[in-house]
Amino acid sequence: MIMLTSYGYSFRLILNEHTKISAFGYIVLILSVILMVTDKLKAQDTKYIRSLATSEDGGLMVDDFEDDSVGELPYNWFEQRGLNRPYNYPVDIKKDYLYRIANEQSPNTKINQFLRFDGIKAKHLNFPLHQVNNLNLNRTPVLSWKWRIWDIPAGADERNNKVNDTAASVYVVFKIKRMALVKEVPQSIRYTWSSSLPIGTEISAFFGYQKIIVVGTGQPSNLNGEWKAFSRNLKEDYERLFGENLPATPLAILLLSDGDSTNDFAKADYDDIGFYPTGHH
Numbered sequence: 001m002i003m004l005t006s007y008g009y010s011f012r013l014i015l016n017e018h019t020k021i022s023a024f025g026y027i028v029l030i031l032s033v034i035l036m037v038t039d040k041l042k043a044q045d046t047k048y049i050r051s052l053a054t055s056e057d058g059g060l061m062v063d064d065f066e067d068d069s070v071g072e073l074p075y076n077w078f079e080q081r082g083l084n085r086p087y088n089y090p091v092d093i094k095k096d097y098l099y100r101i102a103n104e105q106s107p108n109t110k111i112n113q114f115l116r117f118d119g120i121k122a123k124h125l126n127f128p129l130h131q132v133n134n135l136n137l138n139r140t141p142v143l144s145w146k147w148r149i150w151d152i153p154a155g156a157d158e159r160n161n162k163v164n165d166t167a168a169s170v171y172v173v174f175k176i177k178r179m180a181l182v183k184e185v186p187q188s189i190r191y192t193w194s195s196s197l198p199i200g201t202e203i204s205a206f207f208g209y210q211k212i213i214v215v216g217t218g219q220p221s222n223l224n225g226e227w228k229a230f231s232r233n234l235k236e237d238y239e240r241l242f243g244e245n246l247p248a249t250p251l252a253i254l255l256l257s258d259g260d261s262t263n264d265f266a267k268a269d270y271d272d273i274g275f276y277p278t279g280h281h
Contacts, residue, residue: 148271
């Protein structure tokens with residue numbers, strides 16, 4: 001509202017100083033102001049987070065979803081390319097994103113919010129990190145997060161692109177690599193909960209630029225709402241898998257749950273995604 005008011009004030013000054021302007025000129029002027037306001041809104045909407053909050057246990061919190069609105073998409077997450085927020089999409093487009101903020105009563109009586117995927121259609125969520133100024137993976141190389149898996153896409157297998165679905169996965173994108181000097185491919189590690197592959201399975205995809213590591217597997221046998229915490233040392237994984245020094249600042253974190261290749265439902269919850277010093281569990 002303040003921003004719109006200031007633009008309106010400027011608009012009135014322009015009119016007072018140009019009393020002999022033609023009717024066509026008025027129209028052009030009004031359209032120009034509308035475009036100025038629209039561009040300003042878009043610039044604010046696509047502004048990336050510059051600093052991650054420090055957690056109580058010494059980490060840098062990417063998102064715990066506590067500041068989001070229940071029933072909505074998470075505000076700070078973008079579409080796959082990291083350019084626009086699905087949160088601001090029109091309803092008919094937003095409905096294709098099957099992630100929503102949910103909440104629950106935690107054991108300590110505190111209300112906990114988290115992100116839930118429930119459906120079939122695949123859509124990535126992207127949290128851009130390339131402009132974060134307080135993240136250095138040499139100091140906080142451990143990626144930590146929580147999952148709660150409710151339903152897996154039956155028959156999915158990360159080794160087969162035709163059925164490459166997953167109940168839940170977390171990607172870290174480190175940099176963009178050029179293939180044959182033409183095609184740009186993101187270099188990433190994807191941690192996944194597989195429907196069928198054993199924990200510890202490692203797969204190389206996208207011409208070797210994406211490494212997939214299975215950290216959970218199968219349909220949970222005890223659906224009592226328990227969260228499972230995960231942590232991975234990115235420095236160890238990256239240098240072992242790519243044979244290069246770990247970049248200090250990754251480009252983004254991506255989330256993906258889907259069942260569209262197998263045409264089967266996936267349901268999973270995400271929470272407490274962050275970076276921590278070595279030794280965090």
